[in-house]
Amino acid sequence: MPVNEDAIGKEYPPASYEVGREKIREYANAIGAANPAHHERAAAQAAGYRNVVAPPMFCVVYSAAAIAPAVLDPEVGINLATMVHGGQEFVWGEPVCAGDLITTTARVSEIYERDGKGFYVFESASANQDGDEVVRGTWTNIVRGV
Amino acid sequence: MADRERPSVGDSLPELAVTPDRYLPHRYAGASGDFNPIHIDAEFAKAVGLPGNILHGLYSMALVARACAAVADGDPRALRRLRVQFRGMGVPEEEITVSGTVRAAEGDRLTVDVVAEQSGNQIIRNAEAELEL
Numbered sequence: 001m002p003v004n005e006d007a008i009g010k011e012y013p014p015a016s017y018e019v020g021r022e023k024i025r026e027y028a029n030a031i032g033a034a035n036p037a038h039h040e041r042a043a044a045q046a047a048g049y050r051n052v053v054a055p056p057m058f059c060v061v062y063s064a065a066a067i068a069p070a071v072l073d074p075e076v077g078i079n080l081a082t083m084v085h086g087g088q089e090f091v092w093g094e095p096v097c098a099g100d101l102i103t104t105t106a107r108v109s110e111i112y113e114r115d116g117k118g119f120y121v122f123e124s125a126s127a128n129q130d131g132d133e134v135v136r137g138t139w140t141n142i143v144r145g146v
Numbered sequence: 147m148a149d150r151e152r153p154s155v156g157d158s159l160p161e162l163a164v165t166p167d168r169y170l171p172h173r174y175a176g177a178s179g180d181f182n183p184i185h186i187d188a189e190f191a192k193a194v195g196l197p198g199n200i201l202h203g204l205y206s207m208a209l210v211a212r213a214c215a216a217v218a219d220g221d222p223r224a225l226r227r228l229r230v231q232f233r234g235m236g237v238p239e240e241e242i243t244v245s246g247t248v249r250a251a252e253g254d255r256l257t258v259d260v261v262a263e264q265s266g267n268q269i270i271r272n273a274e275a276e277l278e279l
Contacts, residue, residue, distance in 0.1 A: 056222050
């Protein structure tokens, strides 16, 4: 059965996320990021940040609310039971600090079939309260046996 | 940080070795918001054909990002881009090693090839990072 490409180009409503200091610390502890700038405001300010700064991969936390509806969209038609996360790319812009309000939009960029697998590629773009881009993401999910 | 020694082409990143404990996937689930049961419920994971509950791929990617940031003493501004392919499956309670080699250096920009291995399997391969020092 060929993959349905109808959803290519579909865009999803923006999702906003307010970055909390304790959430950054919780995330930094989970991944073992020990730089004091992720944990203490004074250390972050001494390093030139407004407030406790997020590790780069914290982007998955504030992007999730925008990307999940795209991956789960029945019009995209991913069979979640046979889906694996195949690849991921992030390009970072301005650092993200506690107190920032991040808004993320997502779209379906590619759907194609190769070697009996379906490839579903999503793009996300996140900006802070000043309109500065903080990250762009490319999320590749692979579905076996389409 | 002008006194930092700048890596050149062919240099290795300092190797990062981490052994995620039994409950790491649960803490990462809480921190990230990804509660997919394949990561936190061994019985569910086995029922869908996995050896047990597996690590979140984005956790393993975060270890790769950490290994890259270590070149800049953990400064989160250094990592400008990271692209990975997820392969195999990471599991708790076995050591993960992240290693990398500088492929290109131009001015203050480095391009680094990175892999994450666990028990001889590459769980992240063909990873490419761009760093700005």
